[in-house]
Amino acid sequence: MTMEVSLDAQTEAHFPDRCILCGCPGPGESLEEPVCAPTWRKLLGPVAWPDVIRVPACANCRQLIERQRSLRNRGALVAFLIAGVAYAILLLAYRGPYENFVRTGGLVLFLAPHVIWEGMFPLPFRLRMSGRKLIYVFEQNVYGREFALINPGSCEYDLDASVEHAR
Numbered sequence: 001m002t003m004e005v006s007l008d009a010q011t012e013a014h015f016p017d018r019c020i021l022c023g024c025p026g027p028g029e030s031l032e033e034p035v036c037a038p039t040w041r042k043l044l045g046p047v048a049w050p051d052v053i054r055v056p057a058c059a060n061c062r063q064l065i066e067r068q069r070s071l072r073n074r075g076a077l078v079a080f081l082i083a084g085v086a087y088a089i090l091l092l093a094y095r096g097p098y099e100n101f102v103r104t105g106g107l108v109l110f111l112a113p114h115v116i117w118e119g120m121f122p123l124p125f126r127l128r129m130s131g132r133k134l135i136y137v138f139e140q141n142v143y144g145r146e147f148a149l150i151n152p153g154s155c156e157y158d159l160d161a162s163v164e165h166a167r
Helices: 039-043 059-093 099-120 141-150
Strands: 003-008 030-034 052-056 125-130 133-138 155-158 163-166
Touching: 003 141, 030 059, 030 125, 059 099, 133 141
Parallel strands: none
Antiparallel strands: 003 133, 003 155, 030 052, 125 133, 155 163
16 A cells, blocks of 8 residues: 655655554654755755655664665666666667567566566655655555644545545
8 A cells, every 4th residue: 555645845744753664653763765856956946855854763674674775776776787788789689670679678678677676675665756845655554644644734645546635
């Protein structure tokens, strides 16, 4: 169950006081999620983008998520390098009647490992940007709903039920 909650970028987000992964109350630590504001977005106007968002996580879960994120980044790099070399060899080697079809199929195979990995092993929390809003994506629907209740003026999207609720 995935839930998205959008807040204005200048609004300070408040999280439920429990771990984002295991749900234990009062985790005492936080996981830093970087906010990647593209340079061109900063040129659009004065928007106070936070550098990082601190998400409550207990020590064990924080280490687990950081390890998973690190492995994800390294694994994606290795998969892209291997698939990229294979795709380049395919593009250079194949000349035939279905050349465009082979190029398109090769591109799909090039992107497939990353897409499959992201779908099978999602992180419990992600951030994305849309206009002047930060969109908080929660894999746990219950945590996302609590987050939406704590933050006034939020708009939540239950991606599984395709339902939108404005606060």
